[in-house]
Amino acid sequence: MSETSWGRVKYRTTNWKAYNAALKARGDLAHKVGLKVIAEGVETEQQRDLLKEMGCDYAQGYLYSRPIPAHEFQAMLEAHYRSLNSAVQE
Structure with a gap:
């Protein structure tokens, strides 16, 4: 997977429609050149849903x-894997 970082971009605005359009344009550009879009600092379901609508591929936060x-983290993944295996076997 190829990735790039544009760093943290801060916008100061009250025009959220323009702000969201700018974020979507960044994501569209990344997709056009074959990159995946990862959102950092996602704290609410509302943020997650909006980012998903904008075409964000991954999120963390x-x-x-x-x-x-x-x-x-490794222990958490192993527990998740075990629960998936037991669900498949049932």
Whole structure:
């Protein structure tokens, strides 16, 4: 997978329609050149839903998990994998 970062872009606006259009244009440009779009700092379901509507491919942030050490993340993935396996076997 190819990726790029434009860093954190801050917009100061009260025109949310224009702001959302600018974000969507960035995502569209990334997709046109074969890149995936990852949103950082997603904290609410409303943010997640809006980003999904805009074509965001992936997201990370407190909505999904607080930052955790690598060993905790590995344990979480292993537990999830075990639960998927047991569901398939039932």
